[in-house]
Amino acid sequence: MTSLIVVSQEECETPPGGSVRMARLAPLLSGIWLFFLLEPLGEGWRTRDQLSGILGILVTVLFAVAYMALWMRNRADRQKLIAHPAGRPAVLYVGLLVALGTLMTVLLGGYGLASTPYIGVACVMVFPFRVAAPVVLALVGIDIALFAANDWGSSTGLVFGVLAASIAVLGLRMVMERNVELLSAQQENASLAVENERSRFARDLHDILGHSLTVITVKAELAQRMLDVDPERTRAELADLERLSRDALADVRRAVEGYRELTLPGELARARGALAAAEIEAQLPNSADEVPSDLRELFAWTVREGVTNVIRHSGARTCEVRLTPTSAEVRDDGAGCDQPPGFGSGLAGLRERAATVGATVVVRHLSPGFSLQVVRS
Structure with missing residues (x-):
């Protein structure tokens, strides 16, 4: 799961005025890291003879679509030099991811917890640190508790994935916010020079x-x-x-x-x-x-x-x-x-x-x- 940090690295690849070609490839490159949802999809396919398996596949696909929609909106905001996403849409998107991740866990068991690193990354992308940090820690606690209660094995890998991805994205977000502020200042200076x-x-x-x-x-x-x-x-x-x-x-x-x-x-x-x-x-x-x-x-x-x-x-x-x-x-x-x-x-x-x-x-x-x-x- 540590490779999920590349999902946010792709958010830096096309600053305003960047390559048009890279701008077109960005969603595809970021979508590659949905690869880790293949495990819950595989579990759903193995239990496709049950209603929970079919529903698990459907919910996992919806989760991937919702995550990419959040990523695209966040990227569009930065291209408009909006450093901090609007609060209400961010809460709605993350709330949808949490609801779909919960359904994945209910339908697919421990495989559904593959959604938690994505939820952690989403929180860091759209919420301030004082909000994102408690949510990420809560996700870690939930993962540990569920693995222990259901005897699903060791949760170390998943916990490491959630923390590593969230910390890496936090650093990248800080860099991107500084870049947005710098670009905004440059545009303001250019406007003043023209005036x-x-x-x-x-x-x-x-x-x-x-x-x-x-x-x-x-x-x-x-x-x-x-x-x-x-x-x-x-x-x-x-x-x-x-x-x-x-x-x-x-x-x-x-x-x-x-x-x-x-x-x-x-x-x-x-x-x-x-x-x-x-x-x-x-x-x-x-x-x-x-x-x-x-x-x-x-x-x-x-x-x-x-x-x-x-x-x-x-x-x-x-x-x-x-x-x-x-x-x-x-x-x-x-x-x-x-x-x-x-x-x-x-x-x-x-x-x-x-x-x-x-x-x-x-x-x-x-x-x-x-x-x-x-x-x-």
């Missing part, structure tokens, strides 16, 4: 297109106003519209391809053109040489976000960008921002970027105006 990448891409797309589309809208409005007044200026603005739309398309393509190329001088130049198109006086630094390289990308995003918000919301007449080795600030003299600090995906994205380099986003209402500042202390 973080989706958020990053959405943030980048907002920052890129938000700025570009705002400038395009402003220039389109300006071109419409100047259409009858200054045709030459209108042509220039339309040419800028075409260039900006092409730039926006290129930015989106870079974002889709995974590149996040952004330069602080480039953003200052874009800010100058965008503010001029919106007829807002720009006070911008002539260079960004004093900004350290590890802050240049963050400050470029700060300029982009701040200038975009000035053009969209402020109604300002002037906009100033201040750069120091540890800070970048965009301030205006407009009506301020009616939204609470931190509102909107643009500022949320800027806060995330700032956090990665140990910087802080500070928003302030001025009199008049509004200030967006990123500072690393």
Whole structure:
């Protein structure tokens, strides 16, 4: 009976994502270990001229079917990363095995006790240790008592089979539960990684297109106003519209391809053109040489976000960008921002970027105006 431990070894052969071929062979390989039920089947066949023999064969076959059904359900739960089987179905299955094993013993005598190692293995498969251990010990006691009371010989082999199979399956179940927990953690990490990448891409797309589309809208409005007044200026603005739309398309393509190329001088130049198109006086630094390289990308995003918000919301007449080795600030003299600090995906994205380099986003209402500042202390 000690070979029954292989019944549970087969439960490990096909982890999620394993071989399809092994998955198909698993029930067959596990069913081989029902070989030990041939003894009660043989006893039933020898007494087939009696009702007890015929019924014994039938009950033994039903016992084998119930055991394999429990094994298949347990295996299906693990493939769904369910570490602990549901309590009620487990009790029903084991209860059925106990009832059929009892009938086997009543009909076939000591041969029917060949069911007890299977019942012990089933308990260890589906019950927690605090429940399975007393049941296995009870099975051992029942085997010893019945062998002694009916003079069926030595029960040592059967007792050893029950204990060895149950202990081996207990160890294998602990390993499988750890594997299920590990796979669940890996899936959770993968889901979080996908979600973080989706958020990053959405943030980048907002920052890129938000700025570009705002400038395009402003220039389109300006071109419409100047259409009858200054045709030459209108042509220039339309040419800028075409260039900006092409730039926006290129930015989106870079974002889709995974590149996040952004330069602080480039953003200052874009800010100058965008503010001029919106007829807002720009006070911008002539260079960004004093900004350290590890802050240049963050400050470029700060300029982009701040200038975009000035053009969209402020109604300002002037906009100033201040750069120091540890800070970048965009301030205006407009009506301020009616939204609470931190509102909107643009500022949320800027806060995330700032956090990665140990910087802080500070928003302030001025009199008049509004200030967006990123500072690393």
